[in-house]
Structures are given as structure tokens and as C-alpha cells.
Amino acid sequence: MAETPFALQVRDEDRVTLEAWTRSPSMSAGAALRARIVLASEAGEGTSELARRLGISRPTVIAWRERYRGGGLAALADAPRSGRPKTVDEAAILARTLEPPPAALGVTHWSSRLLAAELRVGDATIARAWRRYGLQPWRCESFKFSTDPQLAAKVRDVIGLYLDPPRKAVVLCVDEKSQIQALDRTAPILPLRPGLPERATHDYVRHGTTTLFAALEVATGRVTDACYAQHRHEEFLAFLKKVARAYPRRQLHVVVDNYATHKHPDVEMWLAKHPRVTLHFTPTSGSWLNLVEVFFSIITRQAIRRGSFASVKDLIEAIRRFIDGWNDRCHPFVWTKAPEEILCRAQPSKRTSDAGH
DSSP: OOOOOOOOOHHHHHHHHHHHHHHOOOSSSHHHHHHHHHHHTTTTTTTHHHHHHTOOOOHHHHHHHHHHHHHHHGGGGOOOSSOOOOOOHHHHHHOOOOOHGHHHHHHHOOOHHHHHHHHTOHHHHHHHHHHHHOTTTTOOOOOOOOOOOOHHHHHHHHHHHHOOOOOOOOEEEEEEEEEEEEESSSOOOOOTTTTTTOOOOEEEEEEEEEOOOOOETTTOOOEEEEEEESSSSHHHHHHHHHHHHOOOOOOOOEEEOOOGGGHEEEEEEEHHHHHEEEEEEEETTGGGSSTHHHHHHHHHHHHHHTOOOSSHHHHHHHHHHHHHHHHOOOOOOOOOHHHHHHHHHHHHHHSOOOOOO
């Protein structure tokens, strides 16, 4: 005997919602399945036929049909599941993570597996707790507080040049990138291919070094450069003269760091004879205030680190090609932070806790 269709009464407003569930790409597969069961039951489709069409069991069809009959749409939600309640003590995980590992382990920081073995939980549990609270024991950042007694004055002086340069004057950032190695890979570099990055051998042959002197014009981003075999005060003075010739009859304000060659008596004597050139020194341990460091980072990433150079001459030619191209497409280097924003973070705080007393 054929199975008698089982009709289910569905309210009009529920039918609209259930049809939306079956069409929504963001709805869970379980909710969409329950909506199809209820809608098909309203249409009079039999239990066995519906179970066969949807690829589920007859008890499943019957259960969800009766759930809707007894409680409407709210009854189609997942009921609380039985099982052992959560027993993970995340507070203990966080507290132990913030403590150093036992000396017997011989490690400097926790890994998820080491801490899991210590607390006798799964390493996935440790990893989830770390993700939840933003703990990353494997990371370490460095910092350095300047001990320069003239820190505030130097910061205001240098940043003042960036934010409010003197009228009709040129602000230049000068520094040396020393000991750039001419490294020649032991095999040709394999070029980029679809699905494969560029590849180079990990070993190389050293062919000597050079020192790049660069003067970055803050207002335009243009770079004046020179490469020397050494970076003594003689080379710095020669480069300073080259920069002065590149900007004739202009007042030059030159930002440099506290390297001893920048304060050599010969340099000071030349500056006394050329008052249009003024040196401004960054604080001790504050050479990052010098914007030419940004340019050194760019040229390292884009022209030096991945190169292969058979000689120092090849290295120097590659540097000069990059700088020529850079000067064709250069742009101003814009400083945005006021001196007070730098000073509040460049000095150690005297507070020892976050307590408000």
C-alpha cells in the first residue's frame, strides 16, 4: 500500500522565512535542510519519499516536522548539546604564558607544545587561547631609549626642519650605508615563473665592499650619491663638497647622525669657511630620525639584496642605475608626527604600573 502523504500546516509568515532560508547563501546547510523538510511536508510529500530525495533518514524527517509542529520556527534552531562542560582554565594558560619557562627546559620562551605538556592539555587548546588574547611568545621586538642629554632639543630641531623648513633653503638628509657587499651567486638566478618565485643559491662569493653616501632632498626626494671604498672623515668631507656643488648659492641644512667623522676638526674647519652649510645632528641612538634611512631601506630591498654582482664595479653601477631611475620618479618624503609625539615615546616612562594612584 502506498504511503499516505503527511500534510503540515505552515503559517504564511513562516513560509516566507523558510523559503528565504533555502535561497540564502549565508544560511547554514542544516537550517536550509530543515526549511526544505517543513516546506515539503506542507506540500504533502511523504516521509519516505522526502527522506530519499534529500538523502536523509526517515527519523530525521519526522523529528524536524514534529519540532516545527510543536514550536514553530524557533524550534528549528539547534538545541543545546549534551556532553562534558568546558573545563579549560584559560586564566591559568595566560598566567603561565606570561611566566618564563622552567630553567630545566633550557628555552627562552614557551611554545604551544611545551606549555601544553606543562599544563597537561592539548596544544590546540593553548593555540586557541593565545589567538583569543593576542599572545605571541615566539615574537620579540627591540627598543632603545636615547641617553642624549640634548634629546628634546635635537628632536625639535630635526623635526622642525621637516615640518617647517626655512624659506629659500634646502633641507638634506645625509648618511652612509657602509660595507655593502658585492655578492656573486654560485649559480645563475632562476627567473620568476608562474607558480614559482625567483630562486637563487644560498651561497655566494664575496668580491669586496663599497660605501654608499647619499643626500636625500626632503622636499623632492631627489638623491645625490657617491660610492667610496671607505667611510672616513676624508670621504665624508669630499661628499659634503659634492653636495654643496650640487646646490650652488643655496642655504643647506644637512641632517646627519652622531658618527665621529661628521664632527672631525677638518669637517668643522670646512663648515666654518662655508657658513651656508649647517649640520643638524640627530640624537644619540636616534638615527632613525634621518629620512635618508628610508631611502637606504628602499634601495636595499629593490636593487641590492636580490642582486648578483661579479665585482665591486658591477655593484656600484647597479646602485647608480637605481638612483638614476629613482631621481626620474622621486617624490617628496613627508614627515607627519610632531616632536611631542616622538618625545613621549623616545624616553623611558617613570611609571612602574598602570594603577591610577
